[in-house]
Amino acid sequence: MDFMIEKELKEIVGKGAFGKDCNLVSFKLHDYMIGEEEWSYRRIFCDVTTSDGSHHNIMIKLKLKEYELRKCFESDLIFHNELILYEKIIPFLFECRGPTVNDDNVFFVPRYFYGRNNCSELMPNDLIVIENVCILGYYLSNEIVFLDNDHVTVALRTIAKSHGLSYTAKHKEPGKFHDIMAGIKNTLFAGNGHWMAQNGLLKKCGRRGVERLLERNGNRYRDHPHLRLLNELFDDAENTLIQTMAAREPLSVICHCDYHRDTLMFQYDECGRPFDALTIDFFMLHYGSPALDLSSFLYMSTTQRMRETHWHDFMDTYCATLAASVPPGVHVPGRAEIDAEMAATAIYGLARASFCLPFMLRVRSDELDSLAMSDDPVDYFLALGGDLATECLADIVQHLVDMGYTNVQSN
Numbered sequence: 001m002d003f004m005i006e007k008e009l010k011e012i013v014g015k016g017a018f019g020k021d022c023n024l025v026s027f028k029l030h031d032y033m034i035g036e037e038e039w040s041y042r043r044i045f046c047d048v049t050t051s052d053g054s055h056h057n058i059m060i061k062l063k064l065k066e067y068e069l070r071k072c073f074e075s076d077l078i079f080h081n082e083l084i085l086y087e088k089i090i091p092f093l094f095e096c097r098g099p100t101v102n103d104d105n106v107f108f109v110p111r112y113f114y115g116r117n118n119c120s121e122l123m124p125n126d127l128i129v130i131e132n133v134c135i136l137g138y139y140l141s142n143e144i145v146f147l148d149n150d151h152v153t154v155a156l157r158t159i160a161k162s163h164g165l166s167y168t169a170k171h172k173e174p175g176k177f178h179d180i181m182a183g184i185k186n187t188l189f190a191g192n193g194h195w196m197a198q199n200g201l202l203k204k205c206g207r208r209g210v211e212r213l214l215e216r217n218g219n220r221y222r223d224h225p226h227l228r229l230l231n232e233l234f235d236d237a238e239n240t241l242i243q244t245m246a247a248r249e250p251l252s253v254i255c256h257c258d259y260h261r262d263t264l265m266f267q268y269d270e271c272g273r274p275f276d277a278l279t280i281d282f283f284m285l286h287y288g289s290p291a292l293d294l295s296s297f298l299y300m301s302t303t304q305r306m307r308e309t310h311w312h313d314f315m316d317t318y319c320a321t322l323a324a325s326v327p328p329g330v331h332v333p334g335r336a337e338i339d340a341e342m343a344a345t346a347i348y349g350l351a352r353a354s355f356c357l358p359f360m361l362r363v364r365s366d367e368l369d370s371l372a373m374s375d376d377p378v379d380y381f382l383a384l385g386g387d388l389a390t391e392c393l394a395d396i397v398q399h400l401v402d403m404g405y406t407n408v409q410s411n
């Protein structure tokens with residue numbers, strides 16, 4: 001492993017990734033971000049010293065070794081999207097933004113050094129080299145799944161600032177903005193449709209929460225009009241996802257589409273309170289409603305109690321930060337428009353949570369039991385997380401129904 005890393009780093013440094021006319025002097029491996037699972041890529045952390053006396057702390061992303069896993073996680077596509085983001089989208093967005101008045105409105109991403117995505121038989125040598133932001137004081141939350149109010153608030157500000165960059169760029173350079181976005185590969189829809197609609201996955205996983213909600217409070221929800229609409233959306237899962245994910249002008253933005261505890265890193269003050277966050281793993285980039293990010297993040301990262309007590313505060317925080325993040329004259333959606341977007345697209349957040357949340361809450365016994373019980377791969381996901389995951393999904397269904405977030409329609 002050390003020899004492979006040294007060989008790669010010599011080539012990368014020689015190509016000028018860390019400065020012109022430099023050579024690799026030394027490197028040292030480290031272990032950061034303990035506790036974060038590697039599932040879609042491998043990561044290596046190391047210090048690099050170059051011949052001009054510079055020192056860099058970096059993270060190297062590598063594709064998974066196993067071919068079937070690389071194929072399952074669509075490694076070629078997700079590496080393509082992240083490279084497009086670092087090499088084209090971020091420089092363009094920052095250029096459109098221009099200088100900021102204060103750091104409060106700055107959206108920060110790790111520094112990018114080098115990337116390679118040759119694919120095919122060269123796939124094992126593909127990599128992405130970025131700054132290791134742990135050295136800058138950014139860390140994953142200690143919470144395993146759900147975040148507290150402070151973390152959620154800081155994360156929403158980061159999401160809003162990210163969306164603000166899209167609105168600014170669309171205002172200043174609309175043609176170039178859409179040209180660059182055309183380079184993004186769709187990881188959500190394959191040739192045979194959206195992966196969540198295949199094998200009845202969304203319908204079965206979504207109804208896991210519906211059935212538990214009816215067990216808990218059937219008198220209130222059995223004949224609820226929005227629960228009836230939700231079941232109809234599950235029955236027509238493919239069309240539901242197509243409409244939900246479609247661009248909704250003029251409000252669509254570049255969405256991360258996978259905000260949660262493992263894709264957000266926080267910076268903390270001396271009292272241990274988060275005051276800033278940055279985003280990692282831009283694999284599922286998508287052009288669509290800002291509510292795709294809001295709904296998936298909030299349903300994946302908050303408890304029912306937090307949603308009941310702070311939902312409107314969360315929406316107001318997002319809207320206020322969004323308005324403050326753009327120059328004068330750039331239109332951004334206000335609270336009423338965001339509420340309408342949530343009504344039309346928040347089912348995406350439920351879809352993500354119905355699949356991902358049980359996976360994050362799983363224990364080893366879940367995986368063994370579910371693998372033994374059935375040959376149907378959907379049964380594996382239905383068993384993950386046990387009763388806790390089922391309760392959490394019922395909570396999300398209840399919130400979505402109570403809020404009336406079933407107005408899925410083409411824009």
